[in-house]
Amino acid sequence: MASAWWPCLILALLSGLAASGFPRSPFQLLGKRSLPEGVADGVEVYSTKINSKVTSRFAHNVVTTRAVNRADTAKEVSFDVELPKTAFITNFTLTIDGVTYPGNVKEKEVAKKQYEKAVSQGKTAGLVKASGRKLEKFTVSVNVAAGSKVTFELTYEELLKRHKGKYEMYLKVQPKQLVKHFEIDVDIFEPQGISMLDAEASFITNDLLGSALTKSFSGKKGHVSFKPSLDQQRSCPTCTDSLLNGDFTITYDVNRESPGNVQIVNGYFVHFFAPQGLPVVPKNVAFVIDISGSMAGRKLEQTKEALLRILEDMKEEDYLNFILFSGDVSTWKEHLVQATPENLQEARTFVKSMEDKGMTNINDGLLRGISMLNKAREEHRVPERSTAIVIMLTDGDANVGESRPEKIQENVRNAIGGKFPLYNLGFGNNLNYNFLENMALENHGFARRIYEDSDADLQLQGFYEEVANPLLTGVEMDYPENAILGLTQNTYQHFYDGSEIVVAGRLVGEDVNSFKADVKGHGATNDLTFTEEVTTEKITLWNRAVPSTFSWLDTVTVTQDGLSMMINRKKNMVVSFGDGVTFVVVLHQVWKKHPVHHDFLGFYVVDSHRMSAQTHGLLGQFFQPFDFKVSDIRPGSDPTKPDATLVVKTHQLTVTRGSQKDYRKDANIGTKVVCWFVHNNGEGLIDGVHTDYIVPNLF
Numbered sequence: 108m109a110s111a112w113w114p115c116l117i118l119a120l121l122s123g124l125a126a127s128g129f130p131r132s133p134f135q136l137l138g139k140r141s142l143p144e145g146v147a148d149g150v151e152v153y154s155t156k157i158n159s160k161v162t163s164r165f166a167h168n169v170v171t172t173r174a175v176n177r178a179d180t181a182k183e184v185s186f187d188v189e190l191p192k193t194a195f196i197t198n199f200t201l202t203i204d205g206v207t208y209p210g211n212v213k214e215k216e217v218a219k220k221q222y223e224k225a226v227s228q229g230k231t232a233g234l235v236k237a238s239g240r241k242l243e244k245f246t247v248s249v250n251v252a253a254g255s256k257v258t259f260e261l262t263y264e265e266l267l268k269r270h271k272g273k274y275e276m277y278l279k280v281q282p283k284q285l286v287k288h289f290e291i292d293v294d295i296f297e298p299q300g301i302s303m304l305d306a307e308a309s310f311i312t313n314d315l316l317g318s319a320l321t322k323s324f325s326g327k328k329g330h331v332s333f334k335p336s337l338d339q340q341r342s343c344p345t346c347t348d349s350l351l352n353g354d355f356t357i358t359y360d361v362n363r364e365s366p367g368n369v370q371i372v373n374g375y376f377v378h379f380f381a382p383q384g385l386p387v388v389p390k391n392v393a394f395v396i397d398i399s400g401s402m403a404g405r406k407l408e409q410t411k412e413a414l415l416r417i418l419e420d421m422k423e424e425d426y427l428n429f430i431l432f433s434g435d436v437s438t439w440k441e442h443l444v445q446a447t448p449e450n451l452q453e454a455r456t457f458v459k460s461m462e463d464k465g466m467t468n469i470n471d472g473l474l475r476g477i478s479m480l481n482k483a484r485e486e487h488r489v490p491e492r493s494t495a496i497v498i499m500l501t502d503g504d505a506n507v508g509e510s511r512p513e514k515i516q517e518n519v520r521n522a523i524g525g526k527f528p529l530y531n532l533g534f535g536n537n538l539n540y541n542f543l544e545n546m547a548l549e550n551h552g553f554a555r556r557i558y559e560d561s562d563a564d565l566q567l568q569g570f571y572e573e574v575a576n577p578l579l580t581g582v583e584m585d586y587p588e589n590a591i592l593g594l595t596q597n598t599y600q601h602f603y604d605g606s607e608i609v610v611a612g613r614l615v616g617e618d619v620n621s622f623k624a625d626v627k628g629h630g631a632t633n634d635l636t637f638t639e640e641v642t643t644e645k646i647t648l649w650n651r652a653v654p655s656t657f658s659w660l661d662t663v664t665v666t667q668d669g670l671s672m673m674i675n676r677k678k679n680m681v682v683s684f685g686d687g688v689t690f691v692v693v694l695h696q697v698w699k700k701h702p703v704h705h706d707f708l709g710f711y712v713v714d715s716h717r718m719s720a721q722t723h724g725l726l727g728q729f730f731q732p733f734d735f736k737v738s739d740i741r742p743g744s745d746p747t748k749p750d751a752t753l754v755v756k757t758h759q760l761t762v763t764r765g766s767q768k769d770y771r772k773d774a775n776i777g778t779k780v781v782c783w784f785v786h787n788n789g790e791g792l793i794d795g796v797h798t799d800y801i802v803p804n805l806f
Contacts, residue, residue, distance in 0.1 A: 149178025432472025
């Protein structure tokens with residue numbers, strides 16, 4: 108459910124270099140010699156590194172590969188990178204013997220034309236093409252002189268989406284030979300704090316993975332490193348080919364103390380919204396299934412297996428029907444029926460009996476399913492607080508009835524009228540996927556290609572699990588018009604459990620004094636509103652002379668120039684300086700009508716050992732280790748509180764045992780900590796006297 112505001116790019120790379128025009132290395136190869144391990148066709152790829160920095164779900168990835176031509180003649184060196192289809196390339200460079208040649212990133216249509224022109228002229232060019240289920244492949248080749256070195260560096264970026272409760276970062280590993288220095292290094296920074304982090308590889312056993320993989324997370328930071336040795340890369344102990352061929356996947360999630368989180372950086376804001384613990388909204392599903400002749404055999408069998416699993420997941424509050432289309436259209440029932448145990452058993456029998464036949468009438472199949480959902484609502488056959496969904500599966504193009512794609516799109520758009528989403532599943536490659544995708548997108552859904560593999564039924568079931576649990580419908584994200592200059596999509600038909608809605612925009616000014624975010628949606632039992640608001644109880648962050656103002660009612664994160672500030676609504680404010688010290692300011696609230704006490708702030712220091720040895724002040728003078736000794740414990744004036752002698756800084760002081768509250772982990776109740784109290788305003792313990800540390804104001 109996340110939405111990115113950056114354009115998806117497909118590029119051509121035009122270095123302007125002739126394929127054979129690179130300078131020869133100044134040294135010559137003198138005769139034959141044995142080639143080192145990891146050399147293929149005279150070319151050694153001796154280093155491959157994938158370096159990723161993830162900040163607030165946004166991944167910046169740099170892939171660097173270094174190779175040397177160890178042959179006696181010029182060789183063509185290819186650079187292949189498979190990257191996620193949701194990513195976009197921002198930079199590419201070639202470096203030949205220390206000379207760097209930058210590439211030009213172009214939009215899709217322009218890229219294709221310039222790529223073809225460059226290739227026809229013998230120039231170096233690269234193009235992105237589809238490659239498998241989740242990836243697109245970028246490929247570029249270059250002619251490298253004997254003895255020369257070449258470095259390929261590709262930079263791409265991606266907004267990570269939340270899927271089934273986790274963010275997923277997907278890396279394809281396929282070096283094709285043993286690589287002396289191979290490394291994946293990922294740093295993750297999430298201002299909300301990281302709640303879980305994991306990494307796995309499809310090409311290596313857990314035993315081998317464990318010795319090459321390190322992963323850790325604490326607070327807001329996480330780190331994953333995969334650095335296999337040459338021996339760990341071998342497909343067998345004596346083999347010279349690499350087993351590194353598959354998927355390397357990192358998953359993580361963040362802490363969620365409130366449904367929303369607003370982050371502000373350099374005049375822009377990002378609003379992440381992912382409420383938890385809401386009841387599921389009942390759904391009314393029209394399954395529109397292609398049973399034409401081309402679905403015969405394994406495809407139809409896998410469709411049946413997936414539908415049977417889906418029926419197991421249907422809740423009794425849901426309603427459903429099956430609409431089958433080939434040359435004509437038939438239905439299981441005349442109208443939607445409730446997913447009672449009896450109806451589900453009958454549905455299983457119907458699914459098992461499905462047979463392929465005839466042509467492909469997509470138009471009439473979809474219109475029948477849409478009409479059935481509309482009538483169910485009009486005739487009050489379904490719960491008032493329920494939501495409708497159309498799921499269509501086909502493996503080919505329309506070839507009977509209305510077969511013009513643009514006309515089918517128009518008919519479907521008019522029939523749905525924006526009331527519910529359409530999800531299109533394209534089975535295999537022999538279909539017009541762009542048509543399915545465009546039709547789904549203009550009806551607030553999405554398309555998914557189902558690949559003709561042994562796990563096609565699991566692919567279908569996996570798709571259904573994404574949309575099986577709607578928590579909100581009709582979601583609207585509202586912001587004050589006078590505070591926002593631009594905004595990405597801010598209305599959504601559904602919010603599904605385990606996903607996340609992301610809205611980004613540009614602020615009118617640096618001061619967000621009037622910033623307010625309202626999220627409205629229809630839940631299973633009532634309408635809900637979530638609000639983030641700034642009030643007069645304010646927190647002001649100054650960037651030189653420019654203030655940014657916030658409230659204790661916010662859940663906000665701001666990162667600027669190495670500083671990170673996070674406000675946890677009505678609890679605390681955490682301020683971090685790069686990799687250094689972290690300060691926590693806790694809001695201690697008291698009874699509003701208390702005659703004496705008022706709300707107050709508690710100031711705490713985390714990782715104080717990171718402070719400079721020159722740090723001083725009432726607290727700072729104790730951040731570094733110092734010598735002290737407590738002895739001669741004896742009864743005090745209060746029988747429950749013994750006295751003792753404290754020797755510190757050449758002074759001998761009388762101290763009394765007591766307790767204090769530590770509010771760093773629990774801002775409401777705190778944790779009881781036993782300690783020694785120093786009398787007379789700390790005289791003898793602190794440098795100077797206490798009045799030395801009192802100032803008229805903070806600034």
